[in-house]
Amino acid sequence: xxxxxxxxxxxxxxxxxxxxxxxxxxxxxxxxxxxxxxxxxxxxxxxxxxxxxxxxxxxxxxxxxxxxxxxxxxxxxxxxxxxxxxxxxxxxxxxxxxxxxxxxxxxxxxxxxxxxxxxxxxxxxxxxxxxxxxxxxxxxxxxxxxxxxxxxxxxxxxxxxxxxxxxxxxxxxxxxxxxxxxxxxxxxxxxxxxxxxxxxxxxxxxxxxxxxxxxxxxxxxxxxxxxxxxxxxxxxxxxxxxxxxxxxxxxxxxxxxxxxxxxxxxxxxxxxxxxxxxxxxxxxxxxxxxxxxxxxxxxxxxxxxxxxxxxxxxxxxxxxxxxxxxxxx
Amino acid sequence: xxxxxxxxxxxxxxxxxxxxxxxxxxxxxxxxxxxxxxxxxxxxxxxxxxxxxxxxxxxxxxxxxxxxxxxxxxxxxxxxxxxxxxxxxxxxxxxxxxxxxxxxxxxxxxxxxxxxxxxxxxxxxxxxxxxxxxxxxxxxxxxxxxxxxxxxxxxxxxxxxxxxxxxxxxxxxxxxxxxxxxxxxxxxxxxxxxxxxxxxxxxxxxxxxxxxxxxxxxxxxxxxxxxxxxxxxxxxxxxxxxxxxxxxxxxxxxxxxxxxxxxxxxxxxxxxxxxxxxxxxxxxxxxxxxxxxxxxxxxxxxxxxxxxxxxxxxxxxxxxxxxxxxxxx
DNA sequence: CTGAAAGCGCTTACAG
DNA sequence: CTGAAAGCGCTTACAG
Numbered sequence: 001x002x003x004x005x006x007x008x009x010x011x012x013x014x015x016x017x018x019x020x021x022x023x024x025x026x027x028x029x030x031x032x033x034x035x036x037x038x039x040x041x042x043x044x045x046x047x048x049x050x051x052x053x054x055x056x057x058x059x060x061x062x063x064x065x066x067x068x069x070x071x072x073x074x075x076x077x078x079x080x081x082x083x084x085x086x087x088x089x090x091x092x093x094x095x096x097x098x099x100x101x102x103x104x105x106x107x108x109x110x111x112x113x114x115x116x117x118x119x120x121x122x123x124x125x126x127x128x129x130x131x132x133x134x135x136x137x138x139x140x141x142x143x144x145x146x147x148x149x150x151x152x153x154x155x156x157x158x159x160x161x162x163x164x165x166x167x168x169x170x171x172x173x174x175x176x177x178x179x180x181x182x183x184x185x186x187x188x189x190x191x192x193x194x195x196x197x198x199x200x201x202x203x204x205x206x207x208x209x210x211x212x213x214x215x216x217x218x219x220x221x222x223x224x225x226x227x228x229x230x231x232x233x234x235x236x237x238x239x240x241x242x243x244x245x246x247x248x249x250x251x252x253x254x255x256x257x258x259x260x261x262x263x264x265x266x267x268x269x270x271x272x273x274x275x276x277x278x279x280x281x282x283x284x285x286x287x288x289x290x291x292x293x294x295x296x297x298x299x300x301x302x303x304x305x306x307x308x309x310x311x312x313x314x315x316x317x318x319x320x321x322x323x324x325x326x327x328x329x
Numbered sequence: 330x331x332x333x334x335x336x337x338x339x340x341x342x343x344x345x346x347x348x349x350x351x352x353x354x355x356x357x358x359x360x361x362x363x364x365x366x367x368x369x370x371x372x373x374x375x376x377x378x379x380x381x382x383x384x385x386x387x388x389x390x391x392x393x394x395x396x397x398x399x400x401x402x403x404x405x406x407x408x409x410x411x412x413x414x415x416x417x418x419x420x421x422x423x424x425x426x427x428x429x430x431x432x433x434x435x436x437x438x439x440x441x442x443x444x445x446x447x448x449x450x451x452x453x454x455x456x457x458x459x460x461x462x463x464x465x466x467x468x469x470x471x472x473x474x475x476x477x478x479x480x481x482x483x484x485x486x487x488x489x490x491x492x493x494x495x496x497x498x499x500x501x502x503x504x505x506x507x508x509x510x511x512x513x514x515x516x517x518x519x520x521x522x523x524x525x526x527x528x529x530x531x532x533x534x535x536x537x538x539x540x541x542x543x544x545x546x547x548x549x550x551x552x553x554x555x556x557x558x559x560x561x562x563x564x565x566x567x568x569x570x571x572x573x574x575x576x577x578x579x580x581x582x583x584x585x586x587x588x589x590x591x592x593x594x595x596x597x598x599x600x601x602x603x604x605x606x607x608x609x610x611x612x613x614x615x616x617x618x619x620x621x622x623x624x625x626x627x628x629x630x631x632x633x634x635x636x637x638x639x640x641x642x643x644x645x646x647x648x649x650x651x652x653x654x655x656x657x658x
Numbered sequence: 659c660t661g662a663a664a665g666c667g668c669t670t671a672c673a674g
Numbered sequence: 675c676t677g678a679a680a681g682c683g684c685t686t687a688c689a690g
Binding site: 331332333343344347348351375376378379380381382383384385 | 683685
């Protein structure tokens with residue numbers, strides 16, 4: 001079953017059959033209909049290999065990851081790969097942190113030889129900047145979940161600032177006015193953006209930060225400790241915005257140990273929606289959290305990779321709030 | 330830069346150049362060396378599209394997933410896709426739970442038209458059996474993280490029985506002799522296998538199950554409740570093997586509330602290594618757990634998909650024990 | 659062991 | 675709008 005068979009049945013030439021099926025405009029509607037009817041009747045499926053060879057389009061997108069094993073990178077990769085599949089694009093994934101790491105230049109050359117139609121560079125967050133590889137390719141390149149060293153590249157990042165704003169707005173809406181903040185390391189860009197978002201929301205509501213920010217290391221253990229520090233400081237607060245869920249879980253622990261009621265005495269919000277990544281755990285949710293929508297990030301970047309109008313610079317996906325008992329008064 | 334250029338430089342025909350580079354045995358060593366030297370000097374990369382078209386091998390593996398969003402399916406998918414990349418195979422992923430679900434037959438026909446070199450069917454655990462699609466393809470098909478309806482298919486599954494055995498052996502090694510069991514639903518195959526593994530280990534050690542199994546729903550909330558039931562029952566036990574980490578975390582909560590020391594009074598083990606999936610959380614680990622090594626499962630299945638000798642039937646990956654403070658006496 | 663030739667099944671200028 | 679023809683760059687029987 002080849003295109004020439006379809007052409008014969010439809011009574012047209014091979015060239016005309018090809019154009020009729022590929023949406024060329026320079027073809028009469030009647031001919032197009034006839035060819036399409038013949039193709040449908042014969043159940044014709046074009047040979048993707050021949051089509052690729054003739055057209056120069058591989059139907060394959062390269063994916064370059066650092067540390068694909070990283071928990072946060074994973075949903076981004078899965079989102080991207082699923083979206084590519086929906087567009088009938090295969091994904092050729094090279095990971096620089098894999099068991100047999102290929103030198104970056106090797107990966108690039110392999111991808112070139114494969115004639116990829118586009119490239120996604122997927123990182124593991126805003127902390128590291130990826131060296132731009134765009135100039136090695138004559139096809140679209142997009143940086144996902146990482147910044148590129150070239151500001152003119154197309155990048156997709158989660159909106160950490162908006163995450164901080166969302167979390168804080170939610171606390172304000174539930175009636176909190178004195179909001180403390182426990183977060184990750186001082187040097188973390190994500191932590192800083194989330195803090196900025198918090199300040200945005202406070203300012204918009206005419207509130208002041210209640211207490212100096214308590215920095216940490218994103219761990220539960222440090223979150224618990226930071227909460228003890230907050231309590232010991234004697235500062236007054238009715239809510240804690242935690243920069244991530246693990247710290248928030250630690251804070252929750254400290255509250256339990258100190259007989260502080262959550263959310264009655266202190267409301268707590270985290271970031272990551274860690275519990276939401278678990279199937280069927282809604283029944284045992286502990287935290288209100290902001291979901292960074294990382295799968296959506298990968299999906300969106302993949303969906304826009306081959307679209308004609310691609311705006312350079314940074315693009316952000318919108319986080320969403322997931323309400324749980326830690327703020328549900 | 331084409332193969333004909335390499336042939337010209339090496340002073341051989343196009344056909345000979347092709348054979349020399351593709352490891353055909355019917356070629357003299359001298360000629361092979363000359364051609365390879367020429368290829369290296371010219372920095373020749375064969376055009377993958379032309380090669381695919383001529384050879385009929387697409388360099389693409391189909392991946393059929395149900396519910397790729399599922400937390401447990403994700404590492405399997407990532408492991409598979411990374412391994413495929415290491416073998417220079419692209420992955421064309423169709424998810425039946427995606428935003429625009431393709432009918433299974435459509436996906437199959439697309440994959441056929443793409444001339445895939447092999448197919449991975451990835452499920453989300455042992456609970457559901459995937460209908461066998463092997464007969465639609467004349468290339469190797471492997472079922473990963475799911476059973477196939479045809480026992481003669483090649484399947485890769487996590488070894489839940491071994492997981493239960495490992496967890497229990499560890500408890501026995503740390504000196505526990507009266508081991509209770511909290512787990513998921515009675516109907517769950519994974520729960521049943523893990524329980525069997527526990528019984529194996531107890532039997533091998535000459536111990537009896539201390540207490541009737543407490544069934545649940547895998548949630549933290551139900552785990553906490555089950556632990557209260559165990560305590561209220563008056564049964565004597567010095568350890569609890571929990572069928573998953575969430576239930577174990579719930580049990581831990583109940584112990585904290587009841588002032589039961591872990592692991593001094595009661596040791597607790599879970600399954601999933603949930604905390605281990607988080608980067609840099611080792612410092613705040615709470616649980617000893619058995620890691621099902623799901624990424625390795627995907628990786629192994631992908632690595633063996635195109636190997637010549639493929640044994641039909643079920644294959645199991647080996648879980649690993651991760652020791653944490655809940656058993657560390 | 660080596661080479662001439664056919665062929666993989668489409669797409670795409672180009673001429674009509 | 676339609677068709678004849680070239681061509682995409684390899685691989686692979688086949689003949690020598």
